[in-house]
Amino acid sequence: MYLFESFFNDVFNIKSVIMALITIGLIAIMMVMTYLVAQRTARLSRTRTFILEMIEALVVVGGVFLLRQTFLVLNGGSVMSWAYAIAQLMILLYSMYAMQTLAVTLVNLAMPLVFYGQALRLGANTRYWWVFMLTMAVLFGVIAYISRHQDLVLTSEWRFLVLQFLYGGAWCLIIWSARPYHLFYATNVLVVFIAYMWIIRFFVTRVNHVINHFARLDQAANYDELTGVRNRANFDTTTVGVFGVYRQHPTMPITMAMFDIDHFKHFNDDYGHLAGDAVLKHVAQLFNQELTKQTNHGELFRYGGEEFVIIFENISPVDAQNKVTTIRNVLQKSPITINGDTMTVTVSIGISALQQSDADFDSWFKRVDHYLYLSKEAGRNRITVEGQTQKL
Structure with a gap:
């Protein structure tokens, strides 16, 4: 007791x-x-x-x-x-x-x-x-x-x-x-x-x-249900914040890289939509993983279809080019197998920094989209940085 x-x-x-x-x-x-x-x-x-x-x-x-x-x-x-x-x-x-x-x-x-x-x-x-x-x-x-x-x-x-x-x-x-x-x-x-x-x-x-x-x-x-990366809605929200940061720190470089999968329609038409989905997941997840290894200042979004966007904060277009090219090289060394066929997936890329002359997001986005178009017009598997196109 x-x-x-x-x-x-x-x-x-x-x-x-x-x-x-x-x-x-x-x-x-x-x-x-x-x-x-x-x-x-x-x-x-x-x-x-x-x-x-x-x-x-x-x-x-x-x-x-x-x-x-x-x-x-x-x-x-x-x-x-x-x-x-x-x-x-x-x-x-x-x-x-x-x-x-x-x-x-x-x-x-x-x-x-x-x-x-x-x-x-x-x-x-x-x-x-x-x-x-x-x-x-x-x-x-x-x-x-x-x-x-x-x-x-x-x-x-x-x-x-x-x-x-x-x-x-x-x-x-x-x-x-x-x-x-x-x-x-x-x-x-x-x-x-x-x-x-x-x-x-x-x-x-x-x-x-x-x-x-x-x-x-x-x-x-x-987040995009198929690929697991950020989706269009998150992209729209993020860009609003990006402009706010740029207005407060106009000397800090903010760069956008846009890329899409070359000949994506070929995967869908020849192998079916499930194969196309597999290619999208493969590219998105590889880019996301490698981007995390490359920098803490980049975010990947699926803008729509086979088109993706990366927003780099405090990274110049040249540095963004180096990082994206490094990731693209990893993609080249990581082919995907579909129905027994092993295929290398390539991408076309456009890159441009936000500029003081950009009145709104659309002007910046249209410029990057145009650079992506130049890469595709030049034969695909190309990268265009601030109007200069190079073969990858």
Whole structure:
């Protein structure tokens, strides 16, 4: 009875209420961040996506640090409290379910090592080091499984229950290996931890549902269903913003490259419309992938039919020519096979920068379209940059 009262007083008191409120606030912040990041990563380059994911990881680390500092203040310089342990576990595990990034997974893997290192520095006994090593192996396995199967775990109640038990139990044994305590506490900690996480699971699944819903809406509204690249509607919206940027920074080059697939009608007529669709997907996805490798300042759009447009911000026509030509060369080395026939796909390209003399978007667009026409008139598989046509 004494042990139960001691645990109850440790977990359910005014200090714990304060910690609970802070924990809820941190979880709310992570919910909002998860939603905002999910809305933006589809539009960002790999580098910027990586930066956002690192920021998420720093938020998790900052949350754990804030919990620790708060407990140090509330408990006269000590963090020896099960309420603190439960709050920290909730933050760590919630972040892995909600954010679903490698950086956050690595934070979860690193935290037990940080804890044990701090415990040793403060004079903990290393007698049960083998318990720590065995338990770390279990914890690493649990974290690795959750990081790969978040959605499956959240939708399967028995998996969720088992993994919460293993995660919480592993942490209890890690703490015990450095600071031995009565195992009665571990049972109570697991019960409270699993109960809290069950509530959090409800909110995580709802947040994921909202994120997925808006992602589907965004995909339908802004991306071409066949090729997966941005569509005409997104192109029209983007060009409005481009003109706004140009008016504020008239010395910054903004370049448009337009290209279409040579003899596309031949694919449709000779092999059927499904073959034509396959060619469109092949070209669009290759250009999109290679463009991401080439620069963070270019966006690809399917304007219509077999015609595509790339908007380059802060890139001159010469630099745009180099990047597009490099991508075109990759296309040349990546033939497509249709009905057993292997064929090389070529494109014709027109490139021009936005100029101060352009009164509106149409004047710029018509000039680029004219340059594309010159490339096709010259025999296709050509590139025309500011009126100068060259063979590719």
